[in-house]
Amino acid sequence: MQIKDFMIDQSLKELTDHRTVVLPMACYETTINQNINGYIPLHWHDEIQFVLVIRGAAIFQINEAKTEIREGNGLFINSGCLHMAEDKDQTDCIYICLNVSPQFVLSQELYTTYVYPYIQATNLSYLCLDPKESWARNILDSILKINQLIQKKSAFYEIEVSLQLNLVWQNLIINGFHLEYEQTKILKSHRMKQMLNWIHLHYAEKIMLDDIARAGQLSRSECCRYFKRVLKKSPLSYVIDYRIQQSLILLQQPESNVTDIAYQVGFNSTSYFIDKFRKSMHMTPLTYKKIKMEDD
Known part of the structure; x- marks a missing residue:
């Protein structure tokens, strides 16, 4: 799905409904230069976001930081963080974008311990996902699987999507990040x-x-x-x-x-x-x- 002109409100909060019919999430492919502005403008949303670049390269800005993400690499953007993206050197960058409600990542019983502290941390606005790192490669593989599952919509695909999200989050936090709250x-x-x-x-x-x-x-x-x-x-x-x-x-x-x-x-x-x-x-x-x- 290509969003050529996604809507944002006055506070820059994205208004796109990040969900399928039954799941509080969305996964789609975005071609940066097909946006009406020629880039993805500054915005934010409550959902956490995972990105996997499948063609070209892009420059992402998250809050005050900028990072280049090339084909085969990815990015985690935390809930509530201002971010934007532009094509790098006219490479016609395409990336898979996975937006997920934080409450859907793990069960309600596990959310308070294993999700909430991470989305509130002020030192975790984003993480680069380099496939050379096994934990990052596992996340990128799961993003691909989720994208395929949502496109095919086979029987019981929602359960498999949920399982893949569990793996994504487990691999994200398994590194034992030191969380800060400034x-x-x-x-x-x-x-x-x-x-x-x-x-x-x-x-x-x-x-x-x-x-x-x-x-x-x-x-x-x-x-x-x-x-x-x-x-x-x-x-x-x-x-x-x-x-x-x-x-x-x-x-x-x-x-x-x-x-x-x-x-x-x-x-x-x-x-x-x-x-x-x-x-x-x-x-x-x-x-x-x-x-x-x-x-x-």
Whole structure:
């Protein structure tokens, strides 16, 4: 299943329903450059995520860290962590994405001891899965099996999926990670999500740096440090990028007008919108619109 434009709410929480008909999970293949943005934008979800790259390579960002994942390798992304992905060197990266509700990983009796402490740990935002390590190879093999099971839907496949998830989690925690719980990290994550949430609610309005800082209960300088650390850009640069993301959706509507869209997404002049759009997308909004109309 290819999700070309998955939905996120104002806080960047993904709205995709990560479940099959009966299981609180989902497993599908994603081609990064087929997303409407050309990359998987920043988002988060309550589910834990496992990734297995089956073609090319991708750069994943998880909270403040970036890591390259190549074909045959994988990644674990913990619940609630901000993350995004982009294709590496135009390799047309495809990866299997397994999203699972933490409560489904193990039985209710085992969840408190063997799952909850791990999804709450502040030093376990992600783990790279290198098949050279036996525990990681076991996880990657199980991801492949789960993907095949969900596609085939043979009799009693749900039971086998559940068994494979048990193996995945056992191999993840068998290394005996030292878990940490830093209140400052929890607070930073919460404030970052608050600021992003505010931007996504108000992106079409006039936005000042003071507004964003206030949403995170931070000073202007500390607000800028948060964005530089996590997103490697200033708060107002992120606002511009987000406005352009929103314009991509509107430009695909047949009756849309570039000038109207510029004002709808918060730009105060058409020329400024076109300039920023060109720098971001390497083409004008009108050219982008024509390409998308031809694709249809």
